Amino acid sequence: MTPGLLLLAYRPLLDPLPIHGAEWAALPAIALFMAMAYRGVRTEHIDHYWPGTFRVAGVIVLVMVILSALAWLAIEIAYALAP
Amino acid sequence: MHPPSSEPSPSDPPPPAAPTPTPAAEADARRGFAPVAGVVALLIPGMGHAVLGLRRRGSRIAAGVFGLFALGLVVGGLDAVDSREDRWWYMGQAMVGPAAWAADYAHQSWFKHDARDSAMPRKPAPGEVVTSAGTIEFGGAEAPRPAMGRSLGRVNEIGSLACALAGLMNAIAIIDAAFPPLRRRREGLRL
Numbered sequence: 001m002t003p004g005l006l007l008l009a010y011r012p013l014l015d016p017l018p019i020h021g022a023e024w025a026a027l028p029a030i031a032l033f034m035a036m037a038y039r040g041v042r043t044e045h046i047d048h049y050w051p052g053t054f055r056v057a058g059v060i061v062l063v064m065v066i067l068s069a070l071a072w073l074a075i076e077i078a079y080a081l082a083p
Numbered sequence: 084m085h086p087p088s089s090e091p092s093p094s095d096p097p098p099p100a101a102p103t104p105t106p107a108a109e110a111d112a113r114r115g116f117a118p119v120a121g122v123v124a125l126l127i128p129g130m131g132h133a134v135l136g137l138r139r140r141g142s143r144i145a146a147g148v149f150g151l152f153a154l155g156l157v158v159g160g161l162d163a164v165d166s167r168e169d170r171w172w173y174m175g176q177a178m179v180g181p182a183a184w185a186a187d188y189a190h191q192s193w194f195k196h197d198a199r200d201s202a203m204p205r206k207p208a209p210g211e212v213v214t215s216a217g218t219i220e221f222g223g224a225e226a227p228r229p230a231m232g233r234s235l236g237r238v239n240e241i242g243s244l245a246c247a248l249a250g251l252m253n254a255i256a257i258i259d260a261a262f263p264p265l266r267r268r269r270e271g272l273r274l
Contacts, residue, residue, distance in 0.1 A: 011232070012157065013156050013157065013160060013161055014160060014161060014231045014232060015160050015231070015232035016158065016159050016160040016162065016163075016232060016233075016234030016235070016238045016239065016242065017157060017158045017159075017160075019158070019238060020236065020238060023158075023237040023238060023240075023241045026154065026158055026241050026245070029150075029154055030151065030154065030241075030244070030245050030248065032150075033146075033147045033150040033151040033154060033245075033249075034147065034151065034248055034252060035147070036143055036144075036146055036147030037143075037144050037147025037148050037151070037249075037252035037253070037255070038147070038252065038255070039143070040132075040141075040143035040144035040147060040256070041140075041144065041255050041256055041259045045270075046137075046139045046140055046143075046270060049139075
């Protein structure tokens with residue numbers, strides 16, 4: 001079944017979103033909402049809220065990408081060195 | 084001739100005193116105690132800060148926590164919140180408050196039913212039907228689609244993770260509302 005047909009059958013909140021294979025696309029949204037809640041607590045001056053929020057969200061995404069790349073590299077190296 | 088000594092002589096100038104914090108700086112570093120705000124923050128994310136007079140912080144915390152929780156429900160479906168089958172995830176998710184409790188209640192009581200092959204209630208699989216007695220039976224190829232889909236694999240993980248992160252973020256907000264830094268009086272903190 002094509003993704004388009006799956007999307008037509010989607011019932012919000014009752015069915016999981018048919019994004020198998022593209023789950024990583026949820027990472028920026030998760031990072032942004034996390035940064036919004038975190039900076040709401042941690043920011044010193046609420047007037048500087050949004051720049052700090054986008055900075056934290058960007059750092060989260062960047063670190064996740066770097067960690068993923070390093071993990072992929074480590075596995076590739078371990079796989080190549082394995083007897 | 085006297086040997087060199089590290090002891091200060093009475094004629095030496097006194098050493099510079101360590102800087103002492105001013106009363107205002109000390110007050111800035113202190114935290115207050117607002118138990119009612121902590122409880123309110125658990126019941127409605129962000130509202131704990133709002134009752135303390137920090138409405139802008141409260142609205143942003145609420146947007147972040149509810150946004151994460153809603154994202155988890157949209158991606159993973161209601162199946163992402165399950166206190167019976169995903170107990171450890173639910174411990175984090177429950178910190179979102181009544182929204183998570185209601186989602187779990189709806190999941191457990193409206194969509195799960197007794198089945199002969201399972202010790203605990205479960206959702207009907209495709210091809211199964213719920214009888215008028217409230218039990219799950221085999222329905223054959225003509226069985227209608229189950230009332231709720233089961234999320235599997237990474238989609239379920241992402242949904243559960245987002246809902247649990249919402250709870251953990253709200254836990255931070257609850258602590259911050261219950262013990263607010265007094266320096267926020269400049270921002271409108273009423274304590």
